Structures are given as C-alpha cells and as structure tokens.
Amino acid sequence: MKKITSLLAGALVLLASLAPVAYLAVPAVALTACKTSQTTVAFKSITTLQDAVEASLDGWLRYVYHEKVRIGAIKDRNEQNAALLSIMDREKKAIDSLTAYKASMAIVQVAINEARLKKTDPPPLDLVTTGQSFINLAKAK
Amino acid sequence: MPTVILSALALLAQHAPEILEKAPALVSKFLETLKKPDPSQADWDTLFERIAKLDYVARYEQIKAEEEAKAAAAGGAA
Numbered sequence: 001m002k003k004i005t006s007l008l009a010g011a012l013v014l015l016a017s018l019a020p021v022a023y024l025a026v027p028a029v030a031l032t033a034c035k036t037s038q039t040t041v042a043f044k045s046i047t048t049l050q051d052a053v054e055a056s057l058d059g060w061l062r063y064v065y066h067e068k069v070r071i072g073a074i075k076d077r078n079e080q081n082a083a084l085l086s087i088m089d090r091e092k093k094a095i096d097s098l099t100a101y102k103a104s105m106a107i108v109q110v111a112i113n114e115a116r117l118k119k120t121d122p123p124p125l126d127l128v129t130t131g132q133s134f135i136n137l138a139k140a141k
Numbered sequence: 142m143p144t145v146i147l148s149a150l151a152l153l154a155q156h157a158p159e160i161l162e163k164a165p166a167l168v169s170k171f172l173e174t175l176k177k178p179d180p181s182q183a184d185w186d187t188l189f190e191r192i193a194k195l196d197y198v199a200r201y202e203q204i205k206a207e208e209e210a211k212a213a214a215a216g217g218a219a
Binding site: 037039040043046047048050051053055058059061062064065066091094095098101102106109112116 | 166180189
C-alpha cells in the first residue's frame with residue numbers, strides 16, 4: 001500500500017509539473033484515497049502511470065522521427081553513419097525499457113488477478129521496478 | 142518515485158517538447174480516472190490490455206505517418 005501511495009504521489013507530482021491545473025487534482029486524490037479500497041487506489045495509480053508512459057513514449061518517438069529526418073539530410077557519410085548508430089543504440093535502450101515496463105506490469109497483473117479471485121486487497125506492488133524502466137526509457141535519449 | 146518520474150519527464154521534454162503539449166489531455170485523463178467508481182474485472186482487463194498492446198514499432202509507424210501527413214499539409218499550405 002505504501003508503494004502504491006508513493007506511486008500515486010509520484011504521478012501527481014509528474015502531472016503537477018506538467019500543468020498547474022493538476023494541483024486541482026490533489027484535494028480530489030486526497031478525498032478519493034480516504035474512502036476507496038486499496039484495489040481502487042491500485043487501479044487509479046496504474047492507470048495514471050500508463051497514461052504517463054504512453055505520453056512519454058509518444059514524445060520520445062516524435063523526437064526519434066525528427067532526428068532520423070535530420071540525420072537523413074547530413075551530407076558527410078561518416079557523420080551520418082555515426083548519428084545513425086547513436087540513434088539506433090538509444091532506440092534499443094528505449095525498446096528494452098519498454099519491454100521491462102511491460103514485464104513488470106505483467107507481474108502486477110498476476111498479483112491483482114490473484115487478489116481479486118481471493119477477494120482480498122492487492123499486495124504491495126513492486127512498482128519501483130516499473131518506475132525504473134520508465135526512467136530508462138528517458139535515459140535512452 | 143516522484144524523482145524518478147520527474148527526471149524521466151525532464152529528460153524527455155528536452156528533446157521531445159511535444160510531450161508538454163499532451164499535458165492538458167493527460168490531466169483530463171487523470172481527472173477522469175479519479176471519478177471512476179471501484180474498478181470491475183472488465184476495467185482491469187481493459188487496462189492490462191492497453192499495457193500489453195504498447196508496441197514500440199507499431200507506435201513509431203503511426204507517429205511517422207502523422208508527422209509525414211503534417212509535413213505534407215504544411216508543404217501544401219506554403
């Protein structure tokens with residue numbers, strides 16, 4: 001629960017950093033967290049993380065596209081090849097990170113399904129690993 | 142965790158400012174999520190399906206098509 005709450009707080013800071021209007025969400029989260037189950041908190045946290053990952057991935061892929069266009073226009077062959085190798089290397093890291101994220105979430109899914117079957121609260125989830133794969137995606141640049 | 146996410150975002154935003162354009166949509170989605178009642182099994186299935194369907198190459202091809210369409214539209218307007 002502590003990790004889930006920490007994740008939710010992290011997601012809030014992320015959103016608040018994106019747009020001041022997100023601060024409006026803070027009291028809403030506080031209220032929601034007070035009267036909802038751990039399962040609901042887990043669901044909302046994971047949904048928010050997934051939204052952030054999708055937005056980040058889109059931003060990264062747009063960068064990759066424009067970078068490839070720029071590299072395509074480089075006249076010096078050696079420089080062009082070096083730039084291509086560099087972007088390919090960074091893309092590999094991004095793909096690895098995305099794979100790690102999906103693998104972490106697959107583990108989360110098993111834990112959630114098990115908890116639902118047993119009608120218990122979900123166990124604390126190791127979302128730090130998930131967050132780490134997210135930052136790896138960013139570091140790929 | 143907040144540091145991890147913020148650092149990731151800051152790094153991405155340096156080279157992909159488009160991510161900031163998505164901020165309002167992200168906030169709307171977040172607020173929508175908050176309003177939802179307790180999730181059903183179908184809600185969980187939909188969420189995990191979204192995660193499973195995240196595909197780097199397919200998403201890149203989609204974005205490439207969007208960017209090319211944008212460039213063509215801008216070229217046509219000029």
